[in-house]
């Protein structure tokens with residue numbers, strides 16, 4: 076462990092990874108209960124177009140991806156509300172169009188190379204220190220906003236009409252949750268890559284929800300699973316020379332499985 | 345009688361409200377006041393627009409015509425929603441696996457109109473405890489909401505609706521699926537809230553038998569307001585019998 080932490084790049088990866096994974100898990104709890112678990116998957120694919128655009132225009136891909144993800148998240152929201160398109164359909168449309176645009180742009184930029192691959196599969200160990208601070212800062216904002224609006228988000232998720240009747244500005248908070256999701260997906264992309272970021276949103280939260288008997292437990296357990304997955308995922312990846320993204324995700328899945336068995340076990344006995 | 349004047353007895357003033365879902369007319373020119381201390385029952389056949397009317401009053405739906413005043417303010421300008429409690433129609437839309445304890449369900453409403461969560465920790469405990477006691481559910485506060493029976497859930501939803509000590513409580517068919525003995529307790533509890541706590545109650549119900557015992561005012565709705573007045577007059581007027589016999593009910597389903 077000491078050897079592990081003596082590497083600056085590992086410390087940075089660990090710090091950013093943990094913050095981002097906790098932000099993902101927190102939002103994941105709300106998204107799953109809103110039956111909106113696939114939004115992360117959809118936005119991640121759109122983010123691919125953002126990264127490709129960034130590489131094409133030679134602007135910081137992370138920044139372009141952030142803008143594109145926010146626009147897409149708003150687009151999905153409007154398509155659902157105004158055009159009466161089902162949520163999963165709206166996500167399917169945006170994610171495939173995003174991927175298609177990404178392919179075109181990447182070809183134009185002739186950037187089907189290591190760069191793009193690091194975005195697809197994640198490369199947390201190569202994270203630069205400027206990106207670390209940006210990631211931690213943004214993730215901390217996400218966590219803070221969730222905690223600040225914890226009861227209101229919970230109310231809207233549980234009983235939307237009653238929440239609205241109680242005077243909660245549901246439209247505004249819905250928008251906030253959408254924006255936080257978009258930001259978090261882009262951050263998660265840095266940790267585990269476009270193709271796996273949805274796992275970071277869904278799996279720790281789903282695992283936490285297996286055992287939780289109240290909302291606070293769900294939130295705490297999910298964050299804890301995210302924390303453990305990143306911590307031990309990175310340690311394992313480092314010592315066994317595995318890719319970090321895959322290791323983190325598989326580890327969180329193993330925890331999910333463990334919780335699942337434990338829960339069924341409790342039912343049997 | 346003109347109730348639109350800003351007299352403090354009128355808590356809510358419903359004036360000429362009409363509403364349609366697309367081409368389907370649901371409410372037409374509904375006018376009535378809700379007065380301080382009322383225990384008002386809104387009755388009417390299925391699909392007569394009772395739920396719709398309440399949702400319009402609560403600002404969940406926009407009327408196509410007419411206006412509402414709440415506590416002296418036009419509904420659009422009204423902000424103090426914690427003064428209004430709401431128990432929605434049969435909580436079947438609730439996810440039975442939702443990971444919230446009974447206590448948390450009440451806490452949601454407590455925090456709905458408050459800004460910073462941590463500043464009110466003590467007040468929160470006291471208010472939630474009191475609300476749960478009032479509905480006789482304080483021993484169930486750590487139970488997951490989905491693991492409670494229908495009647496118990498309904499009590500929790502009432503605790504949620506009264507945790508901020510509202511002036512008015514709206515309940516939409518709260519006793520559907522609750523056995524008759526429990527119903528009796530349930531109405532005693534509402535009586536108590538009305539008489540002891542001074543909460544004005546507006547209750548949508550089919551249960552005309554129960555209504556006889558407890559309510560002071562009746563509004564009989566069937567797209568239009570067929571009757572509104574005291575419970576005694578209602579029984580005398582014969583509207584009650586017609587209501588039960590199903591006469592002059594406008595059917596929207598063909």
Ligand SMILES: Nc1ncnc2c1ncn2[C@@H]1O[C@H](COP(=O)(O)OP(=O)(O)O)[C@@H](O)[C@H]1O
Pocket residue numbers: 365368370388389390391392393394395396397596
């Ligand atoms: N979301 C909706 N879309 C279209 N029609 C609706 C909707 N909700 C209710 N209705 C119709 O409006 C009418 C009144 O409904 P409602 O207010 O729920 O009646 P009640 O509560 O008296 O049973 C019914 O005919 C119902 O079919």
Ligand SMILES: [Mg+2]
Pocket residue numbers: 394395396433516
């Ligand atoms: Mg109804």
